[in-house]
Amino acid sequence: METDEFILNMGPVHPSTHGVLRFKLRMDGEIIKDCQVVLGYLHRGTEKLAEMKTYLQFIPYTDRLDYISAMPNNYAYVKAVEELAGTEVPLRAEYIRVLAMELNRIVNHLVFMGSLLLDLGASTMIMYGFREREKALQLFEMLCGARMTFSYFRIGGVREDLPEGFIPKLNEFMNDMEKRITDYEDLINGNEIFLMRMKNIGVISAEEAINYGMTGPSLRGSGVNYDIRKMEPYSIYPDLDFKACVYPECDSYARYMVRVDEMRESLHILRQIVDTIPESNVIATQKYGVAPMTGMPYTAQTYFPRIFTPPAGEVYSRIEAPKGELGFYVVSDGTTKPYRVKIRSPSFCNLTAIPKMVVGLKIPDLIAAFGTIDVVLGDVDR
Amino acid sequence: MIANAYELIVYILTMTGIYEPTYALFQSFGAEYLLRVIIVFFEIGILFVFVLLTVMFLTWMERKVVAMVQSRYGPMVTGPRGLFQPVMDGVKLIGKEDIIPEKADRWIFTLAPFIVFVPALLVFIPLPFGESLIISDLRVGLLYIIAISALSPVAILLAGWASNNKYALLGAMRAVAQDISYTIPLALSAIAVVMLTGSLSTVDIVNAQSGTWFGIIPKWFILLQPLGFVLFLIASIAEMGRIPFDFQESEQELVAGFFTEYSGMKFAMFFLAEYAHLFAVSGIIVTLFLGGWSGPVLPFIPVQITSLVYFLIKTYVVIFFAMWLRDTVPRVRIDQLLNLGWKIMIPLALLNLLVTGFLVTAGVI
Numbered sequence: 001m002e003t004d005e006f007i008l009n010m011g012p013v014h015p016s017t018h019g020v021l022r023f024k025l026r027m028d029g030e031i032i033k034d035c036q037v038v039l040g041y042l043h044r045g046t047e048k049l050a051e052m053k054t055y056l057q058f059i060p061y062t063d064r065l066d067y068i069s070a071m072p073n074n075y076a077y078v079k080a081v082e083e084l085a086g087t088e089v090p091l092r093a094e095y096i097r098v099l100a101m102e103l104n105r106i107v108n109h110l111v112f113m114g115s116l117l118l119d120l121g122a123s124t125m126i127m128y129g130f131r132e133r134e135k136a137l138q139l140f141e142m143l144c145g146a147r148m149t150f151s152y153f154r155i156g157g158v159r160e161d162l163p164e165g166f167i168p169k170l171n172e173f174m175n176d177m178e179k180r181i182t183d184y185e186d187l188i189n190g191n192e193i194f195l196m197r198m199k200n201i202g203v204i205s206a207e208e209a210i211n212y213g214m215t216g217p218s219l220r221g222s223g224v225n226y227d228i229r230k231m232e233p234y235s236i237y238p239d240l241d242f243k244a245c246v247y248p249e250c251d252s253y254a255r256y257m258v259r260v261d262e263m264r265e266s267l268h269i270l271r272q273i274v275d276t277i278p279e280s281n282v283i284a285t286q287k288y289g290v291a292p293m294t295g296m297p298y299t300a301q302t303y304f305p306r307i308f309t310p311p312a313g314e315v316y317s318r319i320e321a322p323k324g325e326l327g328f329y330v331v332s333d334g335t336t337k338p339y340r341v342k343i344r345s346p347s348f349c350n351l352t353a354i355p356k357m358v359v360g361l362k363i364p365d366l367i368a369a370f371g372t373i374d375v376v377l378g379d380v381d382r
Numbered sequence: 383m384i385a386n387a388y389e390l391i392v393y394i395l396t397m398t399g400i401y402e403p404t405y406a407l408f409q410s411f412g413a414e415y416l417l418r419v420i421i422v423f424f425e426i427g428i429l430f431v432f433v434l435l436t437v438m439f440l441t442w443m444e445r446k447v448v449a450m451v452q453s454r455y456g457p458m459v460t461g462p463r464g465l466f467q468p469v470m471d472g473v474k475l476i477g478k479e480d481i482i483p484e485k486a487d488r489w490i491f492t493l494a495p496f497i498v499f500v501p502a503l504l505v506f507i508p509l510p511f512g513e514s515l516i517i518s519d520l521r522v523g524l525l526y527i528i529a530i531s532a533l534s535p536v537a538i539l540l541a542g543w544a545s546n547n548k549y550a551l552l553g554a555m556r557a558v559a560q561d562i563s564y565t566i567p568l569a570l571s572a573i574a575v576v577m578l579t580g581s582l583s584t585v586d587i588v589n590a591q592s593g594t595w596f597g598i599i600p601k602w603f604i605l606l607q608p609l610g611f612v613l614f615l616i617a618s619i620a621e622m623g624r625i626p627f628d629f630q631e632s633e634q635e636l637v638a639g640f641f642t643e644y645s646g647m648k649f650a651m652f653f654l655a656e657y658a659h660l661f662a663v664s665g666i667i668v669t670l671f672l673g674g675w676s677g678p679v680l681p682f683i684p685v686q687i688t689s690l691v692y693f694l695i696k697t698y699v700v701i702f703f704a705m706w707l708r709d710t711v712p713r714v715r716i717d718q719l720l721n722l723g724w725k726i727m728i729p730l731a732l733l734n735l736l737v738t739g740f741l742v743t744a745g746v747i
Contacts, residue, residue, distance in 0.1 A: 008548055030716060049610070121625050121713030127452035188487050193626055363552075364715045 005033060010363075012041045017113065019377030023354075023366065030362045035355040036109040039348075040382035055081055055308050058341070063149035065345060066379035068111050071097075071104040071140075072321040074153040079234065079315035080328035082154050085310035092280040093157035094236050099141065099273045100152060102266040103170075106177065107136045108322035108374075109259045109266075113184060116256065116371040117285035119318055120197055125188065135173050144167050147307060155308060157283030167274055172276075174267055181263055189260075198253035202357040203370030204251055212353040215325025216346050217262060218373050221255030223248030229322040242269050262322075307336050323347055323374055348381035384514040390686065425517060429506055429630070437657040438468035438516060444657075444705055450710040471650075478646035483546060486643065490544035495644065495651035498537035499512050502658040507529045508584050509665050512675040512689030516585060528569050531621065533691040534562040534659070541652075542640035552727040553639025556716055560620060560627065568617035569612040570731035574657035574738045575603055575670050588674030594605055602673040609734045611671045613727055618663045620719065623656070627719055664700035672696050 011022035012037035035313055045067065050058045063070040064078045082089060110133045114126030136145045142163050144152035152159055188194055204214070209222040219226055226265035227244035229237045245261035247254035312334035318327035324346025331340040350373045358366045384390050395401035402525020408417040440455065442465060449456030457464025482491055487668040508523035510516040520526050536557045576582055579590040593601050604611045641652045668674060673696070675689035714722070 006548070117712060121628065123448070124452050124709050124712060128453065130455065187710075191711060193712050196714060196718055197712060316634075362715060362717065364713070 003028070008363075010366075012038075017033065019368075019374055021351075021375075021377055021380070022183060025363070025366075032358050032361055032366060033347070034368070035356060035358050037351060039351075040381055042138075044376045044382065045339050046382045050338055052337065054336050055338060055372050056081065057311065058338070059155075060151045060152065063151055064378055065343065066321065066323060066326075066347065066376045068376050069104040069108040069322045070148060070150050070324060071100045071152065072097060074150060074321060075101055075235075076317065076319045076321065077330075078153045078326050079319060080315055080330045083317050084313055084315045084330055084332055085308075087156045089157055090283070091236070091278050092161075092197065092284045095273055095277045096158050096162060097116070098236055098240075099170075100158075100163075101267045101276075102140060102273075103136055105266045105322040107133050110136075110264050112259055112371075112374045113256075116368075116374075117188065117194075119367045119371040120194065122188075122194075125184070126367075127217045128180070128184065128187075133175060135176070139166065139170060139173060139201055142169065143314055150283045154283060157281070158284075161282045162270045170270065170274060174270055177263075177267055178311050181260065181267075182183075194254065197368055198251065198256060198372075199225060199249075199365070200251050201361065201365050202252045202255075202372060204353055204357050208356060209250075209353065212356065213349040214324070214353050215349065216320065216322070217245075218255050218350050219323060220244060221258045221372070222250045223254075228318055228325055228372060231316070234317075236321060240269050240272055252368055253370040255374075259374070260265060262300040277336050306376040309334065309336050318344070318354060321346055321377070323379065324350055345379045345382060347373075347377075348382075351375050351380055386514060386516050386519055387428075388421060390514050391421055391425065393560050399474070429517060430503070433503060433506060433658055433661070434614050434654070436661050438472075439655050440661060440701065441468045441653070441670055442659040443469070443701070444636055447702065447705040448709050451706065454553070461478045461635075470589065471726065475646055475650040478649075480646040481643070485546045487544040487546070491643075492542035492648070494537050494544060495648040495655075497540060498534060498655045499658070499732065501530045501533040501537070502655040502662065504533075505659075505662045505666075509582050509662065510588055510669060510674055510693070511665075512687075512691075512693050513685045515686055517674075519583055519585045522582045524572055524582045524587070524670075527584075528565065528572065531659075531663075532561065532565050534655075537613050538640050541644070545640070545643040547643050550640050550642045550652055553642070556641060559716070560623070560719060560723075563720050564617045564620040564727075567613050567723065567727040567731040568621060569717065570728065570735055571607075571613040573675060574607055574610045574669060574731075574735050577735070577738050577742050578606060584669050585672075589674055591673040592676035600673055600676070602671060604671040606732070607671065607738070610738075611667075613734065614670065615667060617723075617727065618667060619704060619725070622659055622663055622704070624704055626711045626713050628713060660701060660704065662698065664704065667700050668693060668696040671701070 005026055005028050006032075007026045008027050009022060010025055010129065019174070021040035022041070023040055024036040026031050036281040044064070046061055049061055053061070059074060059077060062073040065073045081087075110129040114129030117123075117125035140150060140152075141147055143166070144159060145149050146152075204222055206222045206224045207218050211223060214222070215228075223246060225244055225246045229236075229242075231242050242265045245258045245265060247257050311331045314329070314331040314334055316327055316329045318325050322327075325344065326346055327344035329339050329340075329342035333339040354366075354370060354373065358370045361369070384393055397402070405417060406412050419653060440492075445456045445464075445467070459468035460466040460470050482488055505527055507517045508520045508526055511520075538557045539554045542550040542552075542557070545551070575587060579587050583586065591601050591603055595601060599605065605640075623654065641649055644652065675693040677688065678693035679685060680688050
């Protein structure tokens with residue numbers, strides 16, 4: 001019988017491309033012969049927009065990159081600008097920032113687990129994940145009034161101090177979460193079908209993963225101990241006790257397990273922060289560029305001017321976002337607006353490894369492997 | 383002894399004194415067969431309404447079970463605890479635009495949803511809902527059921543091919559591959575039951591399971607055929623195309639599988655057929671392995687009613703199991719499914735057959 005290969009355009013409107021992504025697949029029946037990733041359906045020109053905004057005005061745009069975990073995006077940007085200007089950030093502000101980021105890491109991994117299991121056809125996990133996520137989002141709401149697009153961090157600190165009753169509610173969340181993670185593991189980890197779908201699927205060796213520029217949990221799933229929080233410590237991470245979770249199996253299951261363990265580690269970090277958070281200002285009090293407005297209430301705006309001019313120069317600053325290495329390259333020409341902002345987003349770089357992983361596998365494996373890379377299209381296309 | 387639903391209707395009519403004069407009236411025209419046809423149509427009407435109501439209830443139940451597992455409420459607004467949600471869904475689907483893709487094969491595309499409903503209804507004919515509540519006690523009832531359920535992939539293939547859509551075609555292909563590989567263990571494990579009863583008639587199979595051992599343990603074939611039961615259950619779920627085996631429509635991979643292009647009432651037909659099939663298959667599992675409608679006889683209540691209640695309770699337990707399974711496990715991959723079917727289930731079914739044959743010949747069971 002004569003057979004023929006055919007081209008399958010998977011996406012951009014497809015239930016499991018996590019947004020608007022297109023896979024151009026050359027298929028031999030169910031087997032993928034070739035995979036091409038077509039990007040750009042969500043391109044908003046964020047980097048160009050940055051050149052037309054003042055430094056402070058750009059913060060809300062960073063929320064829209066990886067909208068599942070906006071806190072680390074905020075942080076990566078303000079960290080870059082702070083390094084450019086040499087701002088001293090108060091210690092309490094750093095603690096609050098790390099607290100918010102680690103909480104966001106848990107939220108991100110909950111969404112990851114939910115959507116991965118949904119991709120595999122189990123609809124229950126996403127409901128459980130979103131139930132816990134809701135509690136975390138309420139905590140974020142207490143912090144800054146927003147649930148997804150926070151814009152909570154300011155250059156030189158955070159917008160507001162922790163509100164009344166935040167810490168007890170956080171403790172409640174952490175105690176709950178501890179039990180929940182065990183629940184999820186009972187539900188998922190031992191499931192024979194889940195193991196069949198995840199083990200030895202989407203294998204990418206450590207060397208290849210590095211060559212493709214993968215970072216974060218996806219890289220650590222390939223057995224590379226690479227965590228920027230450890231490699232190039234920033235903020236208060238050197239003072240915290242935590243370990244980078246590494247699994248050497250290189251397959252989808254390893255990438256999943258890294259994230260489950262990271263949730264535990266994040267809880268551990270949160271507990272340390274709650275125990276040791278110091279008292280101080282939450283926004284830098286130095287004066288930059290123009291003098292602060294007088295007679296205003298004690299807010300970020302009083303201490304930190306809206307029009308802010310860092311000295312001319314350039315800086316590349318990177319952090320360990322929940323999805324991998326998130327870097328901001330900011331060039332200042334000494335004016336009120338950045339000359340150039342380049343964003344190195346983890347989702348984009350991790351996504352490039354997909355064709356390598358899935359050639360020779362089947363469509364369901366593509367979905368599973370893609371799910372374990374944990375990609376947000378807002379982060380890919382920028 | 384009333385053999386089937388036709389005779390039951392005649393019996394009821396006779397008891398109320400309507401049958402004799404009506405029969406005499408038809409006889410005076412020389413058209414007794416007409417009365418017979420009318421009663422049969424009445425019977426089929428009841429079955430049809432029953433199946434449709436069951437399907438509506440099942441869609442509601444499915445949502446409620448999913449909601450229960452996922453710790454939420456499910457439909458709550460329309461009617462008491464959202465019980466009228468299926469009605470509203472039906473109204474909505476009727477109101478939807480009926481889209482036929484430009485390059486689709488119009489005739490087959492339109493016909494497929496109706497063809498898919500036919501086997502789903504036909505399969506109810508030899509299914510005993512209770513003592514004498516059966517449309518027709520075919521002597522080859524079990525064979526008929528297996529043959530009829532093997533028809534549904536034809537309709538699915540028609541739908542998938544006519545849609546002229548790659549996802550639909552892939553879904554249809556998968557459905558056919560899956561159905562072929564799972565009908566065999568299904569039939570093989572059903573044959574083991576036939577070896578115990580020596581009859582293909584569903585009524586005989588149920589009768590063979592009435593009564594108890596030691597006065598307590600019901601003589602259900604699940605106890606004599608545990609392996610057969612498990613194989614039949616897995617194969618049935620695969621044949622129904624439910625998670626973990628729902629390849630024909632695995633939405634994360636193939637959008638909606640073979641009914642990707644369908645909308646409005648045609649889509650609803652597939653949906654209805656799926657749930658009718660779920661009910662039918664659960665009924666067959668109950669009939670073959672869980673004692674059918676047999677159960678303790680209660681005084682003062684006609685056995686027809688008690689047996690119907692027993693049958694429905696058992697069937698809904700099986701349905702609940704299928705729904706529960708759907709909410710708990712992920713989907714296996716298509717090649718893993720076929721491996722499971724050909725390399726594990728068929729050898730096991732044959733082994734089961736062999737052991738049963740030995741035991742039956744030796745006179746142990």
